[in-house]
Amino acid sequence: MDDKMNIMIVDDEKIVRESLFHWFTKEGHTVERASSGFEALEKLEENPFELLFVDIKMPEMSGIELLEKVKTEYPDTIVIIITAYGSIETAVKAMKLGASDYLLKPFKPDYLSLVMEKITQQIKLESEYHYLKGRMEKITRFDNIIGQSPAMEKIFDLIPEVAQSDASILLVGETGTGKELVAKAIHAKSKQNYLPFIAINCGAVPDSLLESELFGHQKGAFTGATHSRKGFLEVVSGGTLFLDEVGEISTKMQIDLLRVLEEKKITRIGNSSSIDVDFRLISATRRDLEKEIGAGNFREDFFYRINVISIQIPPLRERKEDIPLITQHFLEKYSQETTKRVDHINRGTMDHLIRYNWPGNVRELENAIERAVVLSKSRTLEMEDFSFLREPSAALAHPMSLREMEKQHIQRVLEECGWNITRAAKLLDINRVTLHKKIKRFDMQRNA
């Protein structure tokens, strides 16, 4: 047996302690012996034990009392009760109190061997569970969603709350803000976290294919359907379905999905019988769906069905205080991935990154850091490593006067500096008095 354990034999009869001691020693385990419950508790304080064999009938403290104490103070320790005075009642009581098994002395050697096999399996499963739980915790600590801005803190607080309900959630945010990460975190924090999380980008799948992807099809349902296939709505089976870019799906598909959400039944394409389905829906969009409803592109009834809980994910430009933290995270990530020692970013460059508007949000920042790390020739990232970042020029979008352009530029710098006149003047390379004059001349006001 590879899985060696720390075992303690607790029995007032020396002969039993010695027999079990010799037996487990032959199995390669580390074995301690205790002649009373009190001695066992003392030994437990000194060292951790994975497994205790406890005799029921002992003076002063019975095996049942010891079992109760062990299960309260060391809940991970497995206890097996052994006795020559067994009765069904005692066995039931021991099992109710958390004993893993119950042995009547004397037992067949292969029976003990079977019990040990079972315990080893139990320990293995528990350790796998703890490992996976740890990984899950890591995911649900939102390691990939980074931020300490009030807006993000609010989202972090919201995720575990909404995860506990089955209500449909709509995530609204610009492209690259991390909507899928939030959806995954909600799934990971939900009671269904061991069930599938299936993500579909509705904007990337043609409508005809989307129907087949979601509902599945029977063999021969359409040209090319050479075999029957389950749809995602069936496969997700109790888990979470994430419909990204839900604003892109056709109204016909919205009607179909609405019916699924109401009836919790689907019919595969080419089949007449319906199948029960069960899933939690999280949708995401970068569009203003209420506007789309007004324009007749999105169905109101479907909107209310998917929008029971709405979470707004702010664009990066509205949480600029998170940029240094996110930058550092990606810097570490790509330094490790590329095995290049690029672990610093100078202050001026960081200021530049903070000032930049990040229209592609966190995804754009991540790509920028990755590119800079790959191409950097030094340990510290400099301004020139980000020379590829170009603000989309307003002038290029539509021709405007020099005065209008100056006004817009000053307005943007002021907004970025939070209307801190000294900082804005420094960035614009003019003095504070000049800036005040320009603000007055252009009749500029702080945006709400």
Next chain:
Amino acid sequence: MDSRKRIIGVVPVGEVPELAPKVIAAHITGYLKLSAKVLNPLAHPAYAFDESRLQYNAGAIINFFESAPFNEYDKVIGVLNVDLFVPIFTHVFGEARQSGKYALVSLYRLAEGKQGGTSTSALLLERAAKVALHELGHLFNLFHCEDNKCLMHFSGNLEDLDHTPLYFCRYCSVYYKDAHSRT
């Protein structure tokens, strides 16, 4: 491994079929490459009889061996034809203390099964040899092995014992060699 320095004593205890200790000694030499010698029989172990269980306490017999003069032997295996037990178990086929000097093999329950209890059948002798080699493995500090194709795999019943080979798996072979190089 220098087998000349190591002599394993095989000692009949009480009334035992004459062939059994000889076969065990031959297996020790054949499989473990150790010298083995069949010793003069010891008396029936009446001192180890437990009246409440009507069985013989293996621990008591090993304790008796510890007080016996076996100085010229590195390890000693007692061969018996009585029903052995240790207090927690209903019975044992053999018994040894980990890294100890003395081990026991009982033929009593090895005759059951396929051969219908013929006292010295080839199968019984093979089973006895397996138990002896297994217990000897414990005396050389080998632990039970997970591999059911290894002599050190624990066999709690005759069916398992019959499926157990007479040789070690590759890991236990290494441990066995290690044990020799250390002592």
